[in-house]
Amino acid sequence: PFYQGARFLTAATRLAQAPPDTGCEVAFAGRSNAGKSSAINVLCHQNGLARTSKTPGRTQQLIFFSLDESRRLVDLPGYGYAKVAVAIKSQWQGLMSNYLQRRESLAGLVVLMDIRHPLTEYDRQILAWGEGSRLPLLVLLTKADKLRRGPALAVRDQVARTLRDRGEVQVELFSAFARQGVETVQHCLDRWLEI
Numbered sequence: 001p002f003y004q005g006a007r008f009l010t011a012a013t014r015l016a017q018a019p020p021d022t023g024c025e026v027a028f029a030g031r032s033n034a035g036k037s038s039a040i041n042v043l044c045h046q047n048g049l050a051r052t053s054k055t056p057g058r059t060q061q062l063i064f065f066s067l068d069e070s071r072r073l074v075d076l077p078g079y080g081y082a083k084v085a086v087a088i089k090s091q092w093q094g095l096m097s098n099y100l101q102r103r104e105s106l107a108g109l110v111v112l113m114d115i116r117h118p119l120t121e122y123d124r125q126i127l128a129w130g131e132g133s134r135l136p137l138l139v140l141l142t143k144a145d146k147l148r149r150g151p152a153l154a155v156r157d158q159v160a161r162t163l164r165d166r167g168e169v170q171v172e173l174f175s176a177f178a179r180q181g182v183e184t185v186q187h188c189l190d191r192w193l194e195i
């Protein structure tokens with residue numbers, strides 16, 4: 001599978017440090033602890049690729065992984081819980097808004113939300129930047145294994161209803177543990193990256 005070839009390319013604390021803005025890339029955003037690293041690792045069949053961690057709010061960096069010479073995946077910084085320092089939050093806002101609004105090679109945005117806490121203020125901020133840039137959107141409701149099927153589908157429908165007036169948007173259940181939704185995500189990325 002294509003994503004198995006993903007490898008770490010570089011980390012950037014400012015947009016100016018990002019790799020050249022050519023080819024195309026897909027970015028993953030999610031609040032700390034949403035399950036973003038676990039999702040990236042499962043999608044790429046590599047356990048140590050994105051670092052999973054229980055400590056919220058690590059360094060604010062854009063992490064670039066290359067798939068081939070012209071395609072990339074990007075792990076966007078999350079931030080922790082409500083108590084995050086104002087300085088960290090404003091640095092995060094600067095980096096994220098810059099990236100989401102200016103990056104020409106960005107072909108689509110994956111937003112990961114814990115299925116038990118969807119559409120937080122953090123998520124809404126990211127969705128607003130994505131909408132401003134007319135980015136196709138894939139919302140993954142993570143840790144879907146934590147809910148039974150019925151309640152999980154009810155959350156999916158509710159989130160889809162909330163986002164229905166946006167442009168291209170898809171909402172899916174996802175579980176890294178149960179490997180649920182992996183192929184759906186890969187198909188979506190294939191389309192965005194024209195694989």
Ligand code: GDP
Pocket residue numbers: 030031032033034035036037038039051052053054078142143144145146174175176177178
């Ligand atoms: P990140 O901070 O968004 O990168 O989140 P991580 O991938 O590090 O995961 C955060 C926590 O959620 C960890 O304790 C993971 O073990 C747990 N987690 C991640 N994916 C799943 C999943 O599919 N199901 C369940 N039940 N827990 C998960």
